[in-house]
Amino acid sequence: MTASPTPAFSPLNDLEMLLMAASSGGADERAAFEAAVPASKLWAVVAEEDAATDTLRLRTVTPKDGRPATAIFTAKERALAVFGEHAAAEAFDGRALLEVIRVNPAVLNPGQPYGVSWPPAALSAMIGQSLPEAGARWxxxxxxxxxxxxxxxxxxxxxxxxxxxxxxxxxxxxxxxxxxxxxxxxxxxxxxxxxxxxxxxxxxxxxxxxxxxxxxxxxxxxxxxxxxxxxxxxxx
Missing domain, CATH: 3.30.300 (GMP Synthetase; Chain A, domain 3)
Incomplete structure (x- = not known):
């Protein structure tokens, strides 16, 4: 989890309050935040070329390790701040979204003062699942x-x-x-x-x-x- 003093970050919902507490707290605060993520509303941005089609393809970011990661957000405002005010930001049930994206890395609130980078195993663990076996279909x-x-x-x-x-x-x-x-x-x-x-x-x-x-x-x-x-x- 990352945190920096600027730019200002005022929590917009309960999940963001838990995120801020987790960034400066201990194991209990981190556990409380991770338990709340699947039960919360999460936001993602639909890729422009797919915004008017049947296929849901979400925007990604590329962290320092070079592997594209799905960009997800704790509020619509965070998504628009990163991808622009006209971005096709959509709300999803947290557990349903994690279920779909969990085979790839994800970054929560990229470019924001408070965020998290999750590998596939961590995404699966938050919803009580294991990673699909090689050759499995999902x-x-x-x-x-x-x-x-x-x-x-x-x-x-x-x-x-x-x-x-x-x-x-x-x-x-x-x-x-x-x-x-x-x-x-x-x-x-x-x-x-x-x-x-x-x-x-x-x-x-x-x-x-x-x-x-x-x-x-x-x-x-x-x-x-x-x-x-x-x-x-x-x-x-």
Missing amino acids: PTHLAVPKETPEGLVEGLTRAFSADPSVKAAWLALARWSDSETAGFYLDVRMPQGEAQLPGLMERALKGVMLDARLDAGVRTPEAPAGIGLEIVAPRD
Whole structure:
């Protein structure tokens, strides 16, 4: 963590107060800050060439070690201060953002008096995950899809809304670590886990002509909101 007396840095939210405390405190303060990051809103800047497309590609910075790192921020104002007032800054659920970017380094508040540089292992640790094994597949980009195959959203909504064990679900446009071809990712919250998912997917996709890859994942109902079209609104 870095801190310098200039330029002035007045905290804009609770996360920034914890960041300032962590920069000058000890292990307890750093632990409190890192615990708060996944539960907080984080900001990132969409690359200009992708701002009007379906693909979410985030701006990066290049630290001294020469490896590009995803630039993330504790407030929109911090992002605009670095990339300009017209930058396409967007807010994300912290855990969902870390889940997507964690295979690459990240820098929090680059160019600001208070910030953090995180290697992939540290990003994964903050959300209680381990780094993917070599050859594993994971989503590298998630975004709200502008277009979907005919009947897909309707079928998913009908099947998943009818099952009370499904506590929430989101459909995102996705790109994956093992392919440049875009597909879709269904992010589901249900306590029973993946056991019921095949049956639900079979009912949802009946009669749907799916010409793109569709992957699904399950997390517990307590997990933060996902990215994409809301198929099932969060419910008890």
